[in-house]
Amino acid sequence: MKKKYARKPQFQSPVTYRPVGVTETGLAFVGHEISPQDNLINQFLHYDQLYTIRQGRNSPFFLGLLEGKIRGTRCPQCGDLWVPPRIHCWNLDCNLKETEWVDVPPTARLHTWTVAGWSGRSSLKRLPIVLVYAVFTGSNVAIANELRGVDPWHVEFDMPLTATFIPPGERKGIITDFYFVPQKDWKPSSMNPEKERIKKLVQPVYDWVKTLK
């Protein structure tokens, strides 16, 4: 028998949630247009490909998401803690010390935020989106994610947040398996000129999204 020199992980059958109509068509020229006056041609090329993203030693974070848990890492040498995780310490004096995984409580504080009225093709229908950078309790870094459960104009710096998971059956082991909501006892301050300004900018976005197919 041939000796194996590398370990081969045994993956279970893949869980798939491929939307209807998503196919890998490979390379295909699907049309063209001609400008006879200028003697020009434009050609239309379609290309789609399935990627396998191998999370390797970052996997506990994404496995944690499937389980409804926020996991970070901590350097056993200097004690720095990260969500999102780093699998080796960032401190040059720790010489790429391998970090250890820790469960992190779902509480966080809003560091900065924005409300998006435009996004990439796959996110347009979710607009307007409140994007926050929030610091999980004890973390040295801020993590980006969506904030729900509050009108965009009422979002405030430093507000307390809780990470909330989507239902287990809908989770994919990706960052959007959770989102933030305001902590229960938090109440927004009253309207002010800046809140009025944001409300005025956001209102047309709600109307525009309704027109999307």
Next chain:
Amino acid sequence: MTRKVCIIGGATTPFDYGATGFESIEGGAAACVKETMEDIPEFRLRDIDLMVYSHFSVHFGHQLSSEWIIHDHLGLVGIPHYRVENGGNTGGSALYAAALAVLSGQHDVVGVIGWETMDSVSQSQGSEFIALASDTRYELLVGGIYPIYYAAMAHKWMKENKVTEEDVAHIAVKNRNNAMDNPKAQWYRNEHRYLTIDDVLSSRLISYPLKKYDCCLMTRGVAFVLVCSEDYARKVNPPQGYVTIDGMGLSSCTIRAGDRLTFPGWTERYGPGYPDMTEFAACRHSAEKAYKMANITNPLRDIHVGEIHDAFSTSEAQIYKALGITGDDVAMFLRDKQTHLEGELPMNPGGGLMGYGHPVGATGIMSTVECFYQLTDMIPRKHESSKTQVPDAECGLVNSHAGTGTSISNFILRRA
């Protein structure tokens, strides 16, 4: 620098998007080189001994190693070539590589060609392609496009620096209206109108505090710049003169902006709490290196013109601060219009990314070419009039910027 590195010429194609942009990449590259040859009659293609190519995303052209198409099209087989990619700072990084090549003594005449064909896909798909340069595992799905990350960073920065939407709208207006004197600029070629503060404030929300006109353009374009030793510059003796790269710096920061609150590498350089998510530490750091090399002690006084990376009106303002030209009261600095044409240090008289355009791989090269034109008094010839020529500019700054401030370069050019 022990051996002087010079820039003797350069050119861009017209910058376009969609219907008006139809040229192939090798057609655009050849047009840029030919225009440069007209400006420097003694320059010959066979003098080039290295080509550095500056291109960001193969997604846009659906062509890997597209520099190979350009290179042999120019007839340069046998001449060494490689491509530099460093996000939005691809152009600045390619210029850095070219300057190092000359500085080392290994090469004498280095051509740098940058390009991007961002109109190959829809605008929203293009935005998503660019966002692939954010951390796709942790950020792409929640943000989706770069302006959202920039908006979150700018929102906090503006609060802390008491800078208003109107303050930064003046930058958007400045750059687009400067572009109205520049026939190669995308704003000139497409929308072609003078913009007002109200236009910016009432344009559609992209991501608060950014509106449509606070954001740069997506572009199809090619740019070329010719970098060489001083011996070669003297030999070809360009009629318009040449410039020297007296200082240069390149620095880096985190890919995820949220990782900057307590990063040890910054804490040990600048103390705790810096840069947070608000300041462009890599800009400050690379500028400090460039200033030191070029003996710049007071940048606001010593530098006469700048072409900088205004991906957003807010980021141009943040860059001013990182360059050390604002003093403590950033808002007052903006309100004094110090970077307008009539100000102390005009920034982006060529239109910048908001007016000229932002074909990523070509952008830093375009900024270099515009700065070169300023320092050699070529603006009246290259633009529509002398309106955007900064009079008697002897020293210029080129700034190129990537990610959420993840890689930033700064160059100090001086009229030789």
